[in-house]
Amino acid sequence: MAFNVFAFLQLAVFVAIVFNVNLHSVSAESNGQSSAPSSVKSLKVDFCDTNCTEKDGVWGECTGNCFCVHEGDSKEGRCMHSKN
Structure with a gap:
């Protein structure tokens, strides 16, 4: 039993x-998106050839029309530019 x-x-x-x-x-x-993202709200970007770093609270400049993107408190980032 x-x-x-x-x-x-x-x-x-x-x-x-x-x-x-x-x-x-x-x-x-x-948990995925219920609809396709609108093309009006989309942003298309490409990585540039350079990286950017933070030193003494100042981020190094990216060349050309690129801008620096970093994640959180990271001191290293990637340079990107937006496509039209």
Whole structure:
């Protein structure tokens, strides 16, 4: 009798885990964009040949019509320019 109760509890836990994993995978797939981005709001950019760095609170200049882009508190960035 004890074996049957233990087997039943194992089966119940297994079903709960499978249900939870399935529920998570379905919700993870639904986090995408619901519609295509508008071309009016789109920005097209290219990387330039140079990088930029921060020294003493001042970012190094990018050449030409490029601008510096960096992530968070990083002291290194990439130079980019926007396409029209």
